[in-house]
Each structure stands twice: as C-alpha cells, then as structure tokens.
Amino acid sequence: MNRALLSLFFYINLAIVLMIAVYRAYLYIAAPDASALLVRQIEMIEAVASESGPLKFAVVGEGNNSIGMLERTLIPRINASDVDFMVSAGNIVSGGGEDKYRSILQILSHLDIPYLLTFGKNEFGEFGSTRFYQRFGPHFYSIALPQTRLVFLDATGRTPTDWQERWLRDILQTEEARPVIVFVAHPLVAPVHETLFEPDRGAWSDPEDRDRLLGLFRRLGVDMVVSAGAATYSDQIFNGIRHIVTGGAGGFVVNDETSFYHLLKFTIDQGGVQADLVRIDTAPTQLAQRIEGLWFFLYSLFYVGWLNFIAIFSAFVLTAMYLYNKLFRERRYYPDYELRAAVDLKRPLRIVMFTNTYLPSINGVAVSVNRLKAGLERQGHQVLLCAPSYDRQKPEAGVLRIPILISVGTTFRLANPVHRQTWRTVKDFRPDVIHLHHPFWLGSVGLRMARRFKVPAIFTYHTRLEQFAHAIPLPSALFRNVIAHWVVRRFAIQCDEIIVPTPVTRDYIRLIGVDRPVHVHATGVEVERFQQSDPAKLTILTERYNPDGRMILVTVSRLSKEKNLDFLIAAMKELKVRRAPPFRLLVIGDGDERAPLTRKIRDAGLTSEVRLVGSVPALNIPDYLKLAQLFVFTSVSETQGMVVLEAMAAGLPVVAINASGVDAFVQNHQTGILTEENLDSWTDAVHALLVNRSERQKLARAALEKAQHHSIEQFSGDILKVYQTAIATRKRTDKLTVRYVR
Numbered sequence: 084m085n086r087a088l089l090s091l092f093f094y095i096n097l098a099i100v101l102m103i104a105v106y107r108a109y110l111y112i113a114a115p116d117a118s119a120l121l122v123r124q125i126e127m128i129e130a131v132a133s134e135s136g137p138l139k140f141a142v143v144g145e146g147n148n149s150i151g152m153l154e155r156t157l158i159p160r161i162n163a164s165d166v167d168f169m170v171s172a173g174n175i176v177s178g179g180g181e182d183k184y185r186s187i188l189q190i191l192s193h194l195d196i197p198y199l200l201t202f203g204k205n206e207f208g209e210f211g212s213t214r215f216y217q218r219f220g221p222h223f224y225s226i227a228l229p230q231t232r233l234v235f236l237d238a239t240g241r242t243p244t245d246w247q248e249r250w251l252r253d254i255l256q257t258e259e260a261r262p263v264i265v266f267v268a269h270p271l272v273a274p275v276h277e278t279l280f281e282p283d284r285g286a287w288s289d290p291e292d293r294d295r296l297l298g299l300f301r302r303l304g305v306d307m308v309v310s311a312g313a314a315t316y317s318d319q320i321f322n323g324i325r326h327i328v329t330g331g332a333g334g335f336v337v338n339d340e341t342s343f344y345h346l347l348k349f350t351i352d353q354g355g356v357q358a359d360l361v362r363i364d365t366a367p368t369q370l371a372q373r374i375e376g377l378w379f380f381l382y383s384l385f386y387v388g389w390l391n392f393i394a395i396f397s398a399f400v401l402t403a404m405y406l407y408n409k410l411f412r413e414r415r416y417y418p419d420y421e422l423r424a425a426v427d428l429k430r431p432l433r434i435v436m437f438t439n440t441y442l443p444s445i446n447g448v449a450v451s452v453n454r455l456k457a458g459l460e461r462q463g464h465q466v467l468l469c470a471p472s473y474d475r476q477k478p479e480a481g482v483l484r485i486p487i488l489i490s491v492g493t494t495f496r497l498a499n500p501v502h503r504q505t506w507r508t509v510k511d512f513r514p515d516v517i518h519l520h521h522p523f524w525l526g527s528v529g530l531r532m533a534r535r536f537k538v539p540a541i542f543t544y545h546t547r548l549e550q551f552a553h554a555i556p557l558p559s560a561l562f563r564n565v566i567a568h569w570v571v572r573r574f575a576i577q578c579d580e581i582i583v584p585t586p587v588t589r590d591y592i593r594l595i596g597v598d599r600p601v602h603v604h605a606t607g608v609e610v611e612r613f614q615q616s617d618p619a620k621l622t623i624l625t626e627r628y629n630p631d632g633r634m635i636l637v638t639v640s641r642l643s644k645e646k647n648l649d650f651l652i653a654a655m656k657e658l659k660v661r662r663a664p665p666f667r668l669l670v671i672g673d674g675d676e677r678a679p680l681t682r683k684i685r686d687a688g689l690t691s692e693v694r695l696v697g698s699v700p701a702l703n704i705p706d707y708l709k710l711a712q713l714f715v716f717t718s719v720s721e722t723q724g725m726v727v728l729e730a731m732a733a734g735l736p737v738v739a740i741n742a743s744g745v746d747a748f749v750q751n752h753q754t755g756i757l758t759e760e761n762l763d764s765w766t767d768a769v770h771a772l773l774v775n776r777s778e779r780q781k782l783a784r785a786a787l788e789k790a791q792h793h794s795i796e797q798f799s800g801d802i803l804k805v806y807q808t809a810i811a812t813r814k815r816t817d818k819l820t821v822r823y824v825r
Contacts, residue, residue, distance in 0.1 A: 092400070092404075093400075093401065093404050096397040096400045096401050097397075097401060099397040100397045100398055100401065117188060117218050118217055118218065119219070119220050120218060120219050120220070121199065121200065121219045121220035121224070122220060123197075124168070124197040124198055124199060125197075125199070125226050127168075127197040128167065128168045128197050128199070128226065128228070129226075129228065131167045131168070131197075132167070132228040132229055132230060133229065136352075137230070137350055137351060137352035138167060138228060138229075138230040138231060138349075138350070138351045138352075139165060139166045139167050139348065139349065139350050139351075140166050140167055140168045140169065140170055140348075140349050141161045141164065141166045141168075141169045141170070141346050141347065141348055141349070142169075142170045142171075142172055142309060142329055142346065142347040142348075142349060142358075143157060143169065143170075143171055143172065143175070143329065143331075143332035143346050143347075144171070144172035144173060144174065144309075144310070144311030144312075144328070144329035144330045144331070144332055145173075145174045145311050145312075145313075145314055145329075145330035145331065145332050145333065145334040145335070145336075146171060146174065146175035146176070146187075146190075146332040146333050146334065147174060147175075147176070147177040147205065147332070147333050147334030147335075148175075148176055148177040148183055148186050148187055148190065148333075149332065149333020149334060150190075151333070152332060152333035152336075152344055152363070153175075153190060153332050153333045154190045154193060156344070156363060156365065157332055157333075157344075157346055157363070158190070158193050158194055159193075160346070160361075160363070161194070161196070161346070162193075162194065162195045162196070164348070166196065166348065167196060167197075168196050168197045168198060168199065169194060169196060169197075169198045169199075170198070170199045170200075170201070170233070170266065170309075171198065171199070171200045171201055171311075171332075172201050172203075172266055172268065172309050172310055172311040172329055173201040173202070173203030173204070173205075173206070173238075173266070173267075173268025173269070173310065173311035173312060174203045174204060174205040174206070174268065174283075174311045174312065174330075174334065175187055175200060175203075175205075175206070175332075176205050176206055176211070177205060177334065178205055178208050178209045178211065179205065179206055179207055179208040179209040179210060179211015179212070179214060179215070180209040180210075180211065181214065183205075183209070183211070184211065184214045184215075184218060188218070199226070199233065199235065200215075200219055200235075201235050201236075201266040201267070201268050201311070202215055202222040202223070202235070202237050202238075202239060202241075202268065203238070203239065203268030203269070203283070203311060203312065204238075204239060204268060204269065204283045204285065204312065206239075206268075207239040207241060212239070212241050222237035222239070222241055222242050223235055223236050223237040223242055223247055223250070225254055228261075229261070230261060230262075230351045230352070231261050231262045231263070231264060231351045231356070232254075232255075232261055232262070232263045232264070233264050233266065234251070234254075234255075234263065234264070234265045234266065234305075235265075235266045236265060236266065236267045236268075237286070238267045238268045238269045238285035238286045238287060238310075239268070239285060239286065240285065240286045244286050244287065244292060244296075248295075248296065248299055251299060251303060252299070252303065255303040255304065255305075256303070262306045262307070262351060262355065262356045263303070263304060263305045263306050263307075264305075264306060264307045264308075264309060264349075264356070265300065265305050265307070265308045265309070266308075266309050266310070267285075267287070267308060267309075267310050268283065268285065268310060268311055268312055269282065269283040269284060269285035269287075269288060269310055269311075269312035270282050270283070270310045270312050270313060270317075270326070270328050271287060271293055271296065271297060271308055271310065271326060272308075272319065272321045272326045274313050274315050274317035274328045275317045275318075275319055276315055276317065276341035276342075277341075278313045278314060278315050278341070278342065279314070279335070279337055279342065280313075280314065280335060282312050282313035282328075283311075283312030283313065285312070297321070297322060297324070300324055301322060301323060301324065305324055306324070306325065306356060307324065307325045307326075307327065307356060307358070308324060308325070308326045308327070309327045309329065309347075310326070310327070310328055310329075311328070311329060311330050312328070312330065313328055313330045314330040314331070314334060314335045314336050314337070314342050315328060315330050315331075315341050315342050316328065316329060316330070316331060316341075316343070316345055316360060318358075318360075325358075327347065327358060329345070329346075329347050330342075331343055331344045331345035331346070331363070332344070332346065343362060343363075343364075344362070344363035344364075344365075345360055345361060345362045345363055346361050346363070347359065347360060347361065348361055423600065423808050423811070423812050424808065424811065425804045425805075425807035425808045425811065426807055426808075426810065426811035427807060428515070428807070428810070431463045431464045431465055432459075432464045432465070432515045432516065432803070432806060432807075432810075433464075433465045433467075433512060433513060433514050433515050433516075434459060434464055434465065434466045434467070434514065434515065434516055434517075434518060434806065435466075435467045435468075435469065435509055435512060435514040435516075435517045435518070435529070435532070436452060436455075436456065436466065436467070436468045436469065436517075436518045436519075436520065436529075437469045437470075437517070437518070437519050437520065437521070437525045437526055437528060437529030438452050438468070438469070438470050438520040438521060438525065439470075439471065439495065439496075439498070439520070439521045439523075439524050439525050439526070440470070440471070440495060440496070440521075441453070441468065441470035441471065441473075441482070442473075442476070442477075442479075442701075443473055443475050443476055443477070444473065444496075445641075445672065445673075445698055445699075445701065446641055447545065447546075447606075447721075447723065447724075447725045447726070448520060448521075448545045448546065450606075450701065450725060451520075451543075451545065451606040451723075451725060452468065452470075452520055454606060454607060454608075454609075454795050454798070454799075455606070455798065455799055455802060456468055456481065457795065457799075458607065458795045458796060458798060458799025458800075458802075459799050459802070459803065460481065461796075461799075462799060462800070462803065464803070465481070465512075466481050467481055467483060467508070467509065467512050467514070468481055468482045468483065469483045469485060469505055469509070469525060469528075469529070470482060470483070470484060470485065470498075470525075471484070471485055471487050471496040471497075471498040471525075472484040472485060472486055472487055472496075472498070473496070483505065483508055485498040485499055485502050485505055485525070486498065486499050486502060487499065497524065498524070498525055500524060500525065500527070500528045505528070506532070509532055509536075510536070513536075514536065514538055515538060515806070515810060516538055516539050516540075516541060516806045516809060516810060517529050517530075517532060517533040517536075517538055517539070517540050517541070518541045518542075518543065518802075518806075519533075519540060519541065519542045519543070519574075519578065520542075520543050520545060521545070521546075522542065522544075522548070522570055522571050522573075522574035522575065523570060523574065526542070526574065527574070530574070530577060530578070537813075538810075538813070539579040539580065539806070539809035539810055539812075539813050540577070540578040540579055541578060541579065541580045541581075541582065541805060541806065541809060542574065542575055542578040542580070542581050542582070543581075543582040543583070544571065544575070544581060544582070544583050544588055544592060544722060545584070545722055545723070546722060547720050547721070547722055547743070547744075548567040548568075548570060548571055549562070549563045549564075549567035549568065550563075550645040550719075550720035551567075551645060568595045571592075571595060571597075572595045572596050572597055575592065575597040575599060576596075576597055576598065576599060578599060579599070579600075579809045579812065579813065580599065580600050580601075580602065580805050580808065580809045581597065581599050581600065581601045581602065582601075582602050582603075582604055582802065582805060583601060583602070583603055583604075583722065584603070584604065584605045584606060584722055584723030584725075584744065584747070585603065585605060585722065585723055585743065585744055585746075585747035586603055586747060587743045587744070587746065587747065588603075588722045588723075588743060588744070589601050589603050591743070600808075602801075602805050604798060604801045604802060604805075605723055605725075605728070605747065605748075605793055605798070606723060606725050606728075606793075606798060607793050607794050607795035607796070607797055607798030607799070608725070608728050608729050608732045608790060608793055608794070608795065609732075609794075609795055610732045610787075610790055610791050610793075610794055612705060613704075613705045613708065613729055613732035613733040613790075614705075614732070614733070614734070614787075615705060616705055616706050616709040617706060620703070620706045621706055621709055621710060624706060624707065624710050625710060628667065628669055628694060628696075628710065629667060629710065631665070632665075633664075633665040633666050633667045634664050634665065634666040634667075634712050634713070634773050635666070635667055635668075635669060635710050635711040635712055635713075636666055636667070636668040636669070636711060636712070636713050636714075636715050636769070637668070637669045637671065637707060637708060637710070637711035637713075637714055637715070637730075637735075638651065638668070638669075638670055638671070638714065638715050638716055638717075638726075639671045639672055639704065639726040639729070639730075640670065640671070640672045640716075640718060640726070641672050641673070641674045642670075642672055642673055642674030642675065642676040642677045642680060642695070643674045643675060643676050644676060645718070645720040646717075646718045646720065647717045647718050647719055647720070647740070647760075648670070648676065648680055648717065649680075649683065650717045650740075650760070650762065650765075651668075651670075651715065651717040652680065652683050652684060652687060652689065652693065653687075653762055654715075654717070654762060654765055654766045654769065655668055655687075655689055655692055655693055656687045656688070656689060657762060657763075657766045658692075658766055658769060658770060658773075659688075659689065659692055661766070661770060663769075663770050663773055663774075664773050664774060666692060666773060667691070667692055667693070667694065668692060668693045668694070668715070669694050669696050669707060669710070669711070670693065670694065670695050670696060671696045671697075671698075671699050671704070671707055672696075672697075672698065672699075673697050673698045677695060677697075680695060681695060704729065705733055708729070708730055708733035708735060709733060711735060712735075712773075712779060713735065713736060713737075713738065713769065713772055713773070713779065714727070714730035714731075714733075714735040714736070714737045714738070714755075715737075715738050715739070715769060716737060716738070716739040716740070716745065717739070717740050717765070718740070718742070718745075719740055719742040719743075719760060720742075721742065721743060721744030721745060722743065722744045723744045723747070724739075724744040724745040724748065727739060727745055727748055727749060728748050728790055728793055729790075730786075731748060731749075731754060731755075731786035731787060731789055731790040732787065732790035732791075732793075733787075734783045734784075734786065734787045735783060735786065736754070736755050736756075736772060736778075736779050736782035736783045736786055737749050737754065737755030737756070737782075737786065738755060738756045738758075738765065738768045738769050738772065739755065739756075739757055739758075740757070740758060740759070740760045740765065741757035741758060741759060742760075745757070748789060748790075748793075750785075750789070752782075753782070753785050754782060754785045754786040754789050755782055755786060756768040756771075756772070756782075
C-alpha cells in the first residue's frame, strides 16, 4: 500500500473515532424526553388485573437489545398470546449507554401490552442507572395486584442492601394471602446446569449476604424468585422457595440442551402460580441452531452496538499504524551524506511559490518571500507566487492573488484552498519545482499540486508555530507542546528538501523527527540599500520623532503577543526610572495588540519615551534605522529575526534577548549584546550602550561587516542550488524506480 493510501486510511479511521465521540456527546446532550414510563405501565396492569379471572404474564431474561430474537421473534409471539403484560427479569439492554436505552425504547414500542423491568447489571453499566431512573422509574419497587404481589429488587449494589431488606420487611410484614414473586437480576442459587459464561454476580452474591436474604424471604413468605444473569434455564426448589433462572431472550445463547431461546408464561389463579417454559426453536438442526445463535448475536452487535464495534476497530487500526510507524519505519538520525549534486538544466527554471501571507502585509515571511522572488527573477528565472488577496494590494508581475474566505485579525487571511483558477494557472505554468512557505493551508495546497504534477516540493520553515498558541482556539499547552510540532513534522517529511534560516532551526527540525535533507540559508538583505538614506526624509523624521535631540532606539516588530513587546515596554520604564540619558523608542509595525500596548505605554507614563509608529513602507525602513543609535529586540519566537540582520546592515548595534533566530547573527559583545530574558540584565545592556559611544561604534562596524555576507544575490543563488539538487534527485529516483519495476 503506497503512502498516500495509508495516510488516507489513517485519517478515515481518525475521523470515524472523532465522529463517534461527537455523536456520543450528542446522545448525552439530546436525550429523549421519556420519563417514569413504568408509572403508566403499572396503571395499565392494575386496570387489567382488577378484572375477575386468572392473571397471565410473560417473563423474559437476558434480552440484550437482541433484534433477531427479542424484537422479531419473542415480542410478536407475546403479542399473539393471551398474556396481560410482560416482565423483564433483567439485562434487557446490552449496556447502559444512551444508544442502548434508545434502542430498547424502540423495541418495547412494538409491544401491544404493558411491561415491567428489573434493574440489572447491564441496565446499570456505562452510567446507565440515571438513564433507567429517568426513563422508567426507581431501581427497586413493588406492585400489588389482586392475584399476586410482584417485587423488583436492585441487585447491582446501586441501592444499599440493608435499605432494601428493611423495605421488604415493611411491605411484606403482614401475612400475604396472595403469592409473592421476587425479581432479582442475578441468580441467588446457582443454576442447575453449568453455563458457558459465569453467571452475573451482584449485591447478594457473597454467601453471607445471600443466606441473609434467603432467610428473610422464608420469614416473609416469598413463594418464588425469578432472575436473569445467565444464558440458561434453571428451575429448582431451594429451602422451600422456587428459584427460576431465565436467560433465553437473545444474549449469548449457545442453542443446546441447557442454553436455548425461551420465555416463561405465568398463570396465577386460585390454584396458585403456574410457570410454563415456552421454548423457541427456529432452526431445524442443532448445527443450524448454533449458527443461528451466533448470527443473532452478531446481528444485534452491529445493529445496536455497531458504534462501539467501529470505534474499537478504528482505534485498533490507529494504534497498529502508530506502533508500526514507531517500531518498524526506518529513520535516519544522521545527515544524508549521499552525493546529491545540483544539476543546471541549461534553461531558466519555472518556480511556483505558495505563501499564506504577502505584501502589503509587513512581516518576516512576506519580506523574505518577496526578496527571494526578486533575486530569482534577476537571475532570469520565472516565478509564479500564489498568495492571498489584500484590500490595498498593488499589481505585481508574477503574483497570483487568491480570493480569501475569511480574515483573521489584521495580518492573516485565509485564502480559498479550492480555488479552481489557482490549479489551472499552476498547471499551465508547468512548474519545475514548487516552494512552500507554510506547513498548512496554502502550503498544503501547494504540496498536493507538487504530487499531482510530480515535481519536487521545497519547504522553508519560517515560523515557530508553537509561539502562536495564544491565537489558536485550542488548549494552549496542547497546541504549544504537541500539535504545533506535529503539524511541522507531518508536513516537512512529505517534502523533498527543507530550508531553514539558522543552525538552531535545523537542530529543531531534526529533533522533531524530520529526516529529509535540511539546508541552512538565511534570508538575504539589500545591504547597499540599508546603507543609504534620503537626507530630506531624515530631516523630516528627525523633526517628527526627535525634535528634542534624544538618543533614539528603534525596533521593527509586528504588534502581537508572540513578539514579547510587554517586556520591551517594561524595560523602557526601568530605563526611565534609572534616569538613563534621554531616549525615545520608535516601534515600527502594526498589529492586533496596538490598542493594549497603547494603554500600557500610557499607564507606564512613557508617552514621551515610546512611540508606536505603525506600518512603514519597506523602502522607508532604512531612513528610520539611520535615525537611531541602537536597535533593540525582545522577541523570543523567531526562526531568523530578519529585522535584526537589516539593522546590522544599516550599521546599528543590537541589544536582543538570546533566543533562536537571533543568535545566528548577533555575536555577543562583537556585533551586539545578547542577554537572558531578564529585565535587569537586558536593561543594563541597553543602558551601558546609551552612555558608551565608542562601544556603540565598535559594535556597529562589526555588525555591518557581518551583514555584508548575507546579500540577496547570495541567498537566491543558494536557494537555486537547492532547487537544482531536488530536481536532479527526483529524476534520478524516477529512473531507478522505472528500472526496478522493469
């Protein structure tokens, strides 16, 4: 079975388990309104029994929701007889689940006469005691008729035995002139014949408890005890009391001489109690009877318990597939040292990219994708970029805008993943490679296209997905610790090549179990552009943001929780408390947290020291950086921290929290300063550079030198080699596969 079919089988079974779980929850919530049904049944029985003449009723045991026997055989036969009502001696349901109770209500609706139920082991199971009480009535009760008194006990242990025994003494303390029949759902005396399965045990199964109850029965004049709890028929006298076990209404019947389908027909008149066995033989031979019994059981299992069966089967499949994947799938824990050379096709490549975010949205992924596209196009390659549409987008050659379904916040837009025009455009483009920039949504669309068109799929891991737990409608710990890493891993292992911006992200990709080839290539920056500035614009910016000649700190960040801007504001407050040289922080960027951050700045008394500049066109970022003396950064959720590299290209020293995506560029005390995520330590570092001009200049020179090794030309050239390697590897693999098949 190929991987696609195996994955489909896995997700079908997973969906089945989830749907059944949801359906179970629905059953609990949307339970039927039927309540205290036994009250109406008793009223109808009392009306019949008040007439002169004998009283006749049928007794069945171990019905177990049986459709083939109980519903389609016994009930029609009971309806056709002359009995006045029916009694279940227990276990009329196969379990106490909501679906079982709904099913038995449907089965009992076929009765033309009233009925009485004994509360047994199956009625109690699966939290069924409440359902029995709500649908039918009490777990123990008595009905006094002119011809007899019927007593129903709770043998499950739900009701204390001493309470029921006291109740028995109260209702039977006077001399009863009429016969007393007790229904208890487990045998008090072992059946005459051995049974395939051990009889049910219950509240009076222990010898001491059983003897106490039987002694009470003798003293109170009980004439007969009828029970279920075993798939057999047994009739015996024990200490002067007749004990009948009836278990032939549908469940686990072997269909032999001791375990067979049957019902009991009781007749009570002045002559006493007569209990006749009515054996149900439907198959002509013993072998046919055995097969018939097995069929009735399986039929009922699928009819009533099919949800349980499918859920168990699907859970077993999922477990088996999981264990197979863990125990038998080969894993490569070391890098692939196979010689995988890049091959120049001697023509421009046709490259399709998929991204969930793009310009005019300003964020690291959008900027990185834009730079890669521009760099590849300058080398003569054709790029088709598939991205969501935006309200203020500008026309751009080589960009296919996909209509959106919904906008989430101000930055993330869910594009239509089944947009037919997207498929047609990509097919007509005839791509050599498809580059995916997100492990979900449009990334998944691109992965399906790569499979359909049989071209390599390249995945760039841009974003630490677990840092967005606050924005996902799931338990944050579950998403952060499990789901986010599972999503990245599941997607990455289906791609041909993986690109990461820093060595630490490569280590992460390996740690979560991705064994595909991984390439470390940081997004390039236009170093020359960040060295340039417009004097006129710089003058305007100075008048707007620094008319009083303060030290300017700057950061570029989306205004969202994962960027840790609360820490940055707290540090600015600490700097002010320390009476650091006059400063002003410019926060460039926008996002959903703008309003909360504005309140925090006001509450901290920093309205003069911190300015939320908002979104700034990418072309103008160098001017803002030239306005500053120091770049500050507090995010701990980066895979690369491209804005840090841009600041270094502008000749700014950096103070940042030592975290992934930053440590690859900022070398501590060489190109900037890295600290722990500690307010005092980080504030100390910023304060020290504010008062030490020579140290700032030394770090700035080293930062610029470091940034010059990360040009866009170098970056796009490196990615091109990844494409060429993937194409060559795919062709070589296809040839080997064809040769092997032949």
